[in-house]
Amino acid sequence: MATFKDFRNHVKPNWCPGCGHFSIQAAIQRAAANNGIEPEELALISGIGCSGRVSGYIKSYGFHATHGRSLPLAQGVKMANDDLTVVASGGDGDGFAIGMGHTVHALKRNIDITYIVMDNQIYGLTKGQTSPSSSTGFVTKSTPDGSIEAPIVPIKTAMASGATFVAQSVSSDIKGLTKIIEEAMNHKGFSFVNVFSPCVTYNKVNTYDWFKEHIVPIDTIEDYDETDSNAVTRHINEHEGMLTGILYRDTERKSYSEYIDGYLDETLVERELKLEQDQFDDIMAAFK
Numbered sequence: 001m002a003t004f005k006d007f008r009n010h011v012k013p014n015w016c017p018g019c020g021h022f023s024i025q026a027a028i029q030r031a032a033a034n035n036g037i038e039p040e041e042l043a044l045i046s047g048i049g050c051s052g053r054v055s056g057y058i059k060s061y062g063f064h065a066t067h068g069r070s071l072p073l074a075q076g077v078k079m080a081n082d083d084l085t086v087v088a089s090g091g092d093g094d095g096f097a098i099g100m101g102h103t104v105h106a107l108k109r110n111i112d113i114t115y116i117v118m119d120n121q122i123y124g125l126t127k128g129q130t131s132p133s134s135s136t137g138f139v140t141k142s143t144p145d146g147s148i149e150a151p152i153v154p155i156k157t158a159m160a161s162g163a164t165f166v167a168q169s170v171s172s173d174i175k176g177l178t179k180i181i182e183e184a185m186n187h188k189g190f191s192f193v194n195v196f197s198p199c200v201t202y203n204k205v206n207t208y209d210w211f212k213e214h215i216v217p218i219d220t221i222e223d224y225d226e227t228d229s230n231a232v233t234r235h236i237n238e239h240e241g242m243l244t245g246i247l248y249r250d251t252e253r254k255s256y257s258e259y260i261d262g263y264l265d266e267t268l269v270e271r272e273l274k275l276e277q278d279q280f281d282d283i284m285a286a287f288k
Helices: 021-034 050-056 070-080 092-098 100-109 154-160 174-186 208-214 229-238 256-260 277-285
Strands: 042-046 061-064 085-091 114-119 165-170 191-196 243-249
Touching: 021 050, 021 085, 021 114, 021 174, 042 050, 042 070, 050 061, 050 085, 050 114, 061 070, 070 085, 070 100, 085 092, 092 100, 092 114, 092 154, 100 154, 114 174, 154 165, 154 191, 154 229, 154 243, 165 174, 174 191, 174 243, 229 243
Parallel strands: 042 061, 042 085, 085 114, 114 191, 165 191
Antiparallel strands: 165 243
């Protein structure tokens, strides 16, 4: 059985010292090991941004996609090989700006993958611009007078889009985050995990101390029911999206794969695919 160390490779992460992404990477590795997954049974698909580098730092199948495109690739991987545990990862800019269309459709489609957003409320890789989840009034290079837009509230968007598993954590709580990712990987359907991951270099507002003061763990809310979507949405609104824990879980709705099982006899990796030479030649001729 694989251990945490088996998911390490020779590539040393080059995130800024203190970046929350280190903890998210470790939580993914620990969750995979705790769930009895082997490195060759895990596929990690990432997008662009600081978060996009994570697919190269973990020993597993990996793909570094273009900006905002980790989710369509991850869904394709899962559809081609249902035996893989597929994790997609990206930042708040990757998932809620250029990739927002893919995010909403993935949420409602309910393919059996886990999507982890490393949410630092800023564009870090391009050196500090306002992102979709930055607060109103947020001052950066791109909004020197303060952002006039309302921020995306990731967990509210997930609930409104029909997600069957919605969770949120903060990178400083690695134990809690690891447990959430374990549960997300085991959920049959699309699992959305938003992780507050402080950018220590460019975001001096949403710091570790700031999150410590503002987050509200759901275990502090009396009679919290993770199966009641209306109640969960009400709690999210009442606490301005700052809840942490497994917020919502629907185990009744079938995953996308379960719905189409009757239409597919086998996945692509199980098929005996063969291309004749004349067929190959015809394809190549079309590009001349």
